[in-house]
Amino acid sequence: MGIPFGYVLALAGIVVLLGMICATARRNLIMILLGVEVMLNGAAIAFIGASLRWQHLEGQAFVLFIIAIAAAEVSLGLALIVYLYHRTGSLDPQDYKALK
Amino acid sequence: MTLFNILFFAIAALIVASSGIAITRRNLVHAVIYLIFGFFGSAFLFYLFGSPFLAALMVIVYAGAIMILFLFIIMMLRVESPEESLFPPRQILPAVLFAAAYVVIGGLLLVNDPSAAAPLAEARTEPAAFGRYIFTNSWLAVEITSLLLLVAIIGALLVGKRPVKEGEE
Numbered sequence: 001m002g003i004p005f006g007y008v009l010a011l012a013g014i015v016v017l018l019g020m021i022c023a024t025a026r027r028n029l030i031m032i033l034l035g036v037e038v039m040l041n042g043a044a045i046a047f048i049g050a051s052l053r054w055q056h057l058e059g060q061a062f063v064l065f066i067i068a069i070a071a072a073e074v075s076l077g078l079a080l081i082v083y084l085y086h087r088t089g090s091l092d093p094q095d096y097k098a099l100k
Numbered sequence: 101m102t103l104f105n106i107l108f109f110a111i112a113a114l115i116v117a118s119s120g121i122a123i124t125r126r127n128l129v130h131a132v133i134y135l136i137f138g139f140f141g142s143a144f145l146f147y148l149f150g151s152p153f154l155a156a157l158m159v160i161v162y163a164g165a166i167m168i169l170f171l172f173i174i175m176m177l178r179v180e181s182p183e184e185s186l187f188p189p190r191q192i193l194p195a196v197l198f199a200a201a202y203v204v205i206g207g208l209l210l211v212n213d214p215s216a217a218a219p220l221a222e223a224r225t226e227p228a229a230f231g232r233y234i235f236t237n238s239w240l241a242v243e244i245t246s247l248l249l250l251v252a253i254i255g256a257l258l259v260g261k262r263p264v265k266e267g268e269e
Contacts, residue, residue: 005215011115025195037166038123048149048154082259085177
């Protein structure tokens with residue numbers, strides 16, 4: 001009656017792929033951080049699907065930690081972005097060449 | 101085609117479409133708003149897969165807190181829309197190459213995986229059972245995560261509060 005587990009994995013893979021493209025191809029620090037968020041979301045989808053597939057709660061416990069780590073990562077990442085913007089006046093990673 | 105299947109495909113289309121639109125927006129505010137729709141779709145998917153507690157957490161933490169934090173920062177920094185190309189060819193080319201390799205390898209893995217064809221049974225986790233499981237089986241991870249959140253708070257305060265001396269426009 002249910003859908004195959006492979007469909008859930010495929011959906012998670014597509015979401016991770018979208019996040020990966022966003023994180024590697026955009027030229028804005030905020031969009032790069034958004035891409036990382038999308039990748040974490042895809043990982044959470046895969047864990048929830050696996051939790052349902054094997055009827056085990058470990059996957060859902062992992063999703064709880066993924067959400068907590070995403071919150072920690074985003075707060076620290078955005079603080080660093082604000083600091084960098086105040087230091088250099090730009091959000092383009094190619095403008096950061098103070099060590100050159 | 102049961103209701104479960106129809107809902108799954110509708111939610112999957114919603115997630116992929118809103119994420120795809122979000123990562124191609126030039127305007128950051130629009131990107132964040134579209135991504136909020138994507139995270140709502142994930143919350144629906146979690147609910148469909150039988151974990152209402154995580155669905156609520158997804159709406160509250162992801163769509164509610166994280167994305168609003170992004171919106172605050174975008175509006176605080178007054179980021180203007182960049183005038184250069186959205187995906188510069190020097191960056192999109194390796195990204196597309198790696199994405200193609202990822203798709204090929206992932207597709208092969210999925211096609212050849214015998215456990216991928218197993219249909220999902222419907223199940224539902226009560227929040228009380230989930231909480232009992234978390235606090236008996238992975239209580240140490242909960243403590244470590246709380247410590248991590250504390251470190252993130254302190255770090256964000258330290259980085260954000262530092263007075264800016266040079267480079268201020």
